[in-house]
Amino acid sequence: MRAGMRHKRALVGAVLTVVLGSAVGAASSDAAGQTPAPPTKVKLGVSGRPDQAALELAFHRGYFTELGLDIETVPATSGNEFVAPLATNQLDVASGAPTAALLNALNRKIDIRIVADFAHIARDDDGAVSIVLRKDLADSGAVRTIADLKGRVIAAGNGRGQVANLVVHVMLTRGNVAPSEVTIRGMNFSDALAALATKNIDAAFLVEPLVTQGQAKDIERIFLKGSDIRPGTELSVLVYSPEFAKKTDTATKFMIGYLRGVRDYHDALFLKKNRDAAIDILTQYLPVKDRKIWEDSMPQHTDLNGQVDGEDIQRQGAIYKELGDIVGDVPDISKFIDRQFANAAVEKLGKR
Numbered sequence: 001m002r003a004g005m006r007h008k009r010a011l012v013g014a015v016l017t018v019v020l021g022s023a024v025g026a027a028s029s030d031a032a033g034q035t036p037a038p039p040t041k042v043k044l045g046v047s048g049r050p051d052q053a054a055l056e057l058a059f060h061r062g063y064f065t066e067l068g069l070d071i072e073t074v075p076a077t078s079g080n081e082f083v084a085p086l087a088t089n090q091l092d093v094a095s096g097a098p099t100a101a102l103l104n105a106l107n108r109k110i111d112i113r114i115v116a117d118f119a120h121i122a123r124d125d126d127g128a129v130s131i132v133l134r135k136d137l138a139d140s141g142a143v144r145t146i147a148d149l150k151g152r153v154i155a156a157g158n159g160r161g162q163v164a165n166l167v168v169h170v171m172l173t174r175g176n177v178a179p180s181e182v183t184i185r186g187m188n189f190s191d192a193l194a195a196l197a198t199k200n201i202d203a204a205f206l207v208e209p210l211v212t213q214g215q216a217k218d219i220e221r222i223f224l225k226g227s228d229i230r231p232g233t234e235l236s237v238l239v240y241s242p243e244f245a246k247k248t249d250t251a252t253k254f255m256i257g258y259l260r261g262v263r264d265y266h267d268a269l270f271l272k273k274n275r276d277a278a279i280d281i282l283t284q285y286l287p288v289k290d291r292k293i294w295e296d297s298m299p300q301h302t303d304l305n306g307q308v309d310g311e312d313i314q315r316q317g318a319i320y321k322e323l324g325d326i327v328g329d330v331p332d333i334s335k336f337i338d339r340q341f342a343n344a345a346v347e348k349l350g351k352r
Helices: 050-060 080-087 100-107 135-140 163-174 189-197 210-216 242-246 248-269 275-285 291-296 310-322 340-349
Strands: 013-016 093-096 113-120 129-134 153-155 183-185 203-207 220-225 234-240
Touching (some): 050 248, 080 093, 113 310, 113 340, 129 210, 135 220, 163 203, 163 310, 189 210, 210 220, 210 291, 234 242, 234 310, 248 275, 275 291
Parallel strands (some): 153 183, 153 203
Antiparallel strands (some): 093 234, 129 203
């Protein structure tokens, strides 16, 4: 495997595909010599970025295997790429931001199910996502306030209709900076860090552990943490396709494996329990290879019981509507949140 779980290119283009196999208990024949049941195939989309750390831990610690699930992955670059194949059941499960593309799909009565939190901004002192400044601008005092960003170039994720762009918009609005007074560039987070180093941009929305990596390389400084701008923001969610959500048993098994990985990540990175063993896996299978970056970076917050904040997604939809990224009305998010899988998984695992 390279850069994460086993990779292969799917028919849906850049979409990440994961095949998950057999039901629990089918790994061996019974005493009567019955043939094991064939694997149940499930397709999963993930980003391949460091924020999939919980999935990596679940996979490489065998949690999906214990549930009869066999995982292969191919990375895609953004959650927007997952919406169409989810809607047409070419993809069964994906992690991705609650983007305008997703909300537009829901507005077209496509019954994609939002089933669990994947990452959110905590209420206090959370820099797992941050707006960072070029080192020279921060150290010289050239940019001290949001208003000082006027005339500057800011990287805001892969483009419009995504959470990075939304957070940058909220920040600029708070500082009374009009969109016309800055240049917003769409670029992925790794490219944004490189562009800060070459002084091609002035500021960027970055995620951990790239924030810490950039500071370690003396490229950037934190300007505002995510919790300084929009605490409580749902950054990413786990989503099921309409047909997969009907496969209650398989969908619940996947959720059990996922939440075990989420809890392992939390225990290792927040509580320092078995941290070295977890970092061994993360440095081997994710792009960030420096152990110290994982040790020093601010961990990602994910609800340990899988609960997702639908009210925040509704508020995000209102902002996307204001920006012209949503066609028609903002959909009623509560109709698309399905908590049964997380609740069933918590019954099995216990509440945290």
